[in-house]
Amino acid sequence: MAKSPKVRNPLSVLADDPQGRSLGLDLPPGGLIDRPGRRGWWRESEPLLWVSDEAVGAGALTAYRSPALAAAGLQAVLLQGRGGLERWWQDRELVPDRMSDPGDHHVEPVLREFWGRVVPDPEEGAGEEGDELIAPFGRDWPGLAERGPDGGPDPETAACELADELIVGGILPGPRLALVPAARGADVPTAMGWGGPTNFENDTALISAVLRSWEDRFGARVVALGFDELHMSVAAPPRTSAHALPVAAEHFALSPDNIWQGSGSIRAYADEAVTGCGHWGFWWD
Template structure:
């Protein structure tokens, strides 16, 4: 058994010893898709649908080296995480720099937007040139408390049937890479590059990855932009990170910044 899987094994065999006061409902281990003869456990996931406060209840699992995350079933894709996770196809987030990743993404998205006759309006006030990273936000609340509040608001609403899962990972930003999630595969096949951006957002905006679906990511944000000017700079990063947020949800980066970012404690991304 490898070092990464020990927290999961300990939690399953001795949950009280691993995390005092924490008890697990019925659940199971999910292993690597291409794990070989001895597939390694990637995460533990509950059998039953989570309640609104479930995410907060499992936050103490951090003391055992585990991070909670909600896994959302999709219509026709129940239990997508069973047989769909392959960390062997993912690089290490350590080898990527967030700004280089975002600049690369920005150039690609901006070049595709140039084919649109309304391209200038879509990315205004920016041009095809990468505008650089947004300034850090001002922390408005405790990041873990914010994550718990956002998770509670999502369960039963935009997340209709999530399961609570526990992942052996040091920081929430690395969750997608740690389990080999492939949600943005039609846009980027190495999710570690996205995790490098999540690390930067974790540092600058106190984000936490709280939910994953087949092609959707939900983050809580304890230091969101507070003005339109600040939000525009963040919106440029979001456009690079997930262009579909603007292309398929809003008419422009400016509209997205005004409606989805100013003072908002929840960011969501969906890749077509």
């Protein structure tokens, strides 16, 4: 049987065209980061992502995130360093070969399993305090939230606007522009081999499966990644507390530190960080 031809990595064009003119871009100075792994005469290096040399400012995603770029198989996002890990994407923190395919996972079984991990266990002394944390839900998985309301802004416009807000507001004080080969934005963490949730889940494809569902249900888009944090824009967030509660339960299942070390309860989190919020941020301790 004839061997299938190797699919060309869409980043390969930047080796000979560093400004991305053939993709309709005018990229700032930057460079390719190779996929980690052993190298030798029998195996060519393969680019994993492209990252700008310097920080970018407001307007960066608007300038470089386009349908043409997505059609070429690339997604533009921001990468944010932190103290001591200013360039974590260059420090062998990315492990793409460890990840499965997001398409092999379904959102509801994933969230149900995550929920089972994080709900307080009464046998470990959680008691009434644990019940209050997850109220109005019980210890059984409450199911997926309904999709967001119609009539919101264009999701890509919302993503670019949020990026500017996060940069100007200092939440992303010096982000780099990154281009990642991925069919959709939700798959970027997996395609990169991002390990932000490692202390919670080693296979980031499970995270991407949830992000895909949020893209579809709420017009959410991945805007920025930090060493252990993720920022998403949301074009169609819940508008009522009743709708926000099951969404908050999904957030708790995916990123329990948002509540354990943040709002303190699903009810409080739904009011503070979900209802009408166009920015969903997640972090893993």
